Amino acid sequence: MALEDEKRGTPDILPRPDFHFRGEVGRTYADSDPAQFPQPVQAPAKAPNVVLILLDDVGFGQFSTFGGGVPSPTMDRLAEEGLRYNHFHTTALCSPTRAALITGRNHHSASFAGITELATGYDGYSCVLPRNCGTVGEVLRQNGYMTAWIGKNHNTPTWELSAAGPYDRWANGLGFDYFYGFNAGDMNHWNPLLFENRDLVPASDDPDYHLTEDLADKAIAWVRKVKSIAPDRPYFLYVAPGATHAPHQAPQSWIDKFKGQFDMGWDAYREQTLERQKKLGVVPQGTDLTERSPGLPAWEGLAPDQQRLYARMMEVFAAYGAQVDTAMGRVIDAVKALPDADNTIIVYIAGDNGSSAEGGLEGSLNENLFFNGFPEKWEDNFKVIDELGGPKHFNHFPSSWAHAMNTPFQWTKQVASHFGGTRNPMIISWPERIKDKGALREQFLHVIDIVPTLYEACGITAPRELNGVPQKDIEGISFAFTFEDGKADSRRRTQYFELACNRGLYHDGWMASAPSFAPWIPTRPEDWSPDKQVWELYKLDGDFSQAHDVAAEHPEKLRELQDLWWAEASKYSVLPLDWRGTIRMNAEAMGRPSLVGKRTQVTYHEGMLALPDAACLPMLNKSWKITADIEVPEKGEGMLITQGGSEGGYGLYLREGKPTFVYNFLGVERPTFAAEAAIPKGRAKLEVEFGYDGGGMGKGGTVTLRVDGKQVAQGRLERTVPIQFSIGEGLDIGMDTGSAVDWTYQLPFRFNGRIEQVDVEVFPGK
Structure with a gap:
């Protein structure tokens, strides 16, 4: 029987009206009708559980289930029991795809024309999710579902990510009872900044810690917990790991598995992948391989050391991808061990866009260099070839490998005009309903179609009013009909694409x-x-x-x-x-909202941790001064103030009692200014003053370090960070959360004295 024949209605105005006792009420309970309680909202009968997995920066020809060179046993297993879709499309970038995914509206309709860090003030570009685009999490929650979001949240405005809130556009405010993950586009997988609901998560002391495994563990723990407590309630589990977005970081044991497997280079990889795709049937037999996109070099024209470096970068990337698919397998195993496993819809989307070319033509040790407008040289990256994938680098493979991951299509992530940027593999499993196991579906679909499909499958009516706000129409089209009818025509006739023109x-x-x-x-x-x-x-x-x-x-x-x-x-x-x-x-250049306002001076106290850049004084391209009033113990040690992390930033700390200031220029160089003598025990005032040369963005200047007004070190920064210190790390007082701005100390590098206050002052125009 078709799903539409079984559709069960739910209210189209949410929330439901408040409970009102309808019996007779006398002067006392003795002469009143028996009391009644408001009952918890019940999901529609036989409503399925939903597990939605969304990987990051994945190409159509990346994973083996769709012909790629990266093993994906979890996808293989789900594909054997469910359906593969080879005409599923995204928006070509992460935040826009994710906004469309959770609302069922086009990304501009949901105000997400780009990532949150690129927001402007136009309706389609503000990156402030409108109230009239309610999320699938909120709608399912108000219809009796338990909801959780594990992993990446890149749909909260940057200026709303501090401890001052507001929190209504954090994951919890978007309809998810539980959140564990990071509020950024990408994250260091060895030293991440994580939040559990609204609380900063202390750094792990596990020497083998890796973010991918942590996220899988939390997803498993949540689903087991809630089903133990409320076994009759369905759940919606949204898992969005950071892989395979940069940084490409994976345990060495995973990297070693792929040694030598990509020595053939990207051109041969594309040819081999297309042949595998044809054998698997995920592309038609007559599919032609597109030409290499303009500007990308041929593998055979590279120097031998260049080939060796790029093959290694691909090995690291493959390890990163294979690890995340295996970790998602652990989540699936936990789900399938629950009593109602067969009535669970698993939607596994391999990528929020095509593979990323943001590593540049020569590859990258630090993706933040790209976002600040700086190219890298492969010769510099080759020097640390054996460190790739480890904690010291925010590495990213060259653009040509990204193009190869998108085989057989042209272009890559960010290019919404072509399928290399927008066509992603999708697999759906629902043992109780999908009987055409292992089949392929070829209807033209878009990410906005997921929400109406889930509503139809769950028997839920899309609300016309949600939390007092009339809702925009759902712009997606349900494809639930494809679960049973593989030969049905596509119902989507038209779909626009746009990203950065x-x-x-x-x-x-x-x-x-x-x-x-x-x-x-x-x-x-x-x-x-x-x-x-x-x-x-x-x-x-x-x-x-x-x-x-x-x-x-x-x-x-x-x-x-x-x-x-x-x-x-x-x-x-x-x-x-x-x-x-x-x-x-650059938020300042764009005039985005900021909690700083027009202030030029801020006072911080010990305990201020992970304050996002959007809530910090803008220190780039101008003069500034930091003043720290501290109580120093014997052998003073630890961080006083730091902003950013391994990919860029600064830090003022005591090392063996000696005041030290380090400036991390995008991981390329770390000029350090230190006093020759240690500070004696007692009160002290440390000052770091930077006099900017002026004359544009990213220029140099003079650094002066003082203790109690006396100069103890001075020197020059020949260049400074022009656009942003880091991608997802903020400001800390008294310790260093996230990754280290310098490699001379051990995290969290907590200060062993007392910090009275730290003042930061900026001097616009100087």
Whole structure:
């Protein structure tokens, strides 16, 4: 029987009205009707559990289940008992995909045209999730589900991530009873900054700690706990690990498994992957391999040491990916051990976009260099080839490997015009309902289709009013019909794509594509114009991979789709188009909200930890001064103030009693200024003053270190961080959370004295 025939209605206005006793009430309980209690909301009868897994930065041709070179036994197992989808699409970037995933609305409709760190003030670009786009977590929770979000949250505005709140757009405020994870685009997997609900999680003292395993452990613990407490209630478990987003970090034992397996290089990998994809049937037999995207080098033209470095980077990446799929297998095992396992929908999405090319053409030791607009040289990276994947580096493989991970398509993450950026593998298992086990589904789907599909499967009505706010219509289309009918036509006729002016439009089997900027080039020309974009046209029936541009043969069809793109853009708040590059990462330049306001001086006290950059005084591209009033014990040791981490930042600390200031320039260099003598026991005032040279962004200046007004060290910074200190780490007083800004001390490097206060002052215009 089709799912729609069994659909059970639930209220379309949430929350339900408050309970009201309807019996007779006398003067006393003795002459009143028996008391009644409001009963907990019950989910629809036989409502399934839901496990939603979303990996990060994964290409279509990355994992073995879809023909890639990275083993994925968990995906294999789910595919054998469920369905594989090879026409599922995302938005080409993480925050937009995630906003669409949890709301069922297009990413611009949900105000997420980019990641939160790129927000601007236009309707489609604010990265403030509108109240009229209620989340699947909130709707399921108010319909009797237990809800949890484990892993990455990149849908909270950066200026709302401090301990001052507000918390209504943290995961708990978006409908999830429990949250354990990180509030950022990516995270150091060896030394992460994590939150449990709203509380900072103390750093682990396990020498073998790794974030991927921790997230799997927490997901398992939660689902076992709640089903033990309330076995009759269904649950919604959303698991979003940080892998395989940079940094590519994995245990050495995993890395060793892949030694030598990618020595063939990216060009041969693409050819081999396409052959495997054809054998598996996940692409049609006539699929052609697209050409290498413009600007990417051929493997055979690289120097031998370059090939050795890049093969090693791919080994690390493969280890990272294989580990996360295995860890998700542990979660699935725990779910399948529960009594109602067969009535559990498992949606496993391999990527929120295509594989990432943000490592640049030559690979990267620190992705934050890319976001600050600095390229890297492979010769420098080669020097630490044996450290890749470990805690010292925020490493990322070269763009050409990302392109290979997206086989057979063109382009990569960020390029929404082509399937290399937007087509991701998806697997759905539901033993109680899906009987066509191991089959392939080829209907054209988009990430916004997940929410209405879950609502239909769970027997829940999408609310027209939620928490007092009239709701936007769900823009996705349920594909629950594909669970039983593999030959049914696609119900999605049209879907627009746009990200940073990379534009595309799908309509009735045609795809119009207009790429704008290569994602490995962080800068954008100011005089660029969308009117000068060159559009391509693909007839997807017979051209699965977008290998054959037929724009010249069908100019009328191309014109039709171009005009339709502008109509869709107007409908879904895509306008105005914005092609600015890394400058949008600078919150001060963009004028984004900040708790700092117009203040130029802030006083911090001991216990201030993980204060996000958006709540800190903007110290970049200007002069500043730090003053720390402290009580020093014998042999004073520890961190006084630090901001950032291994990928960039600064720190003022005592080492063997000696005041020391270190400036981490994006992991490339760490100029250090230290006093020659230790501070004696007692009260002391430490000052670090930076005099900026001026003349633009990222310039140098003079650092002066003083103790009780007396200069104890001085020197120059020849260059400074221009855009952002770090990606996901903040400011600490009295210790160092997250990763270390310097490698000369052991985390958490807690100060063994007393900190009265630390004052930070900035001097705009100086």
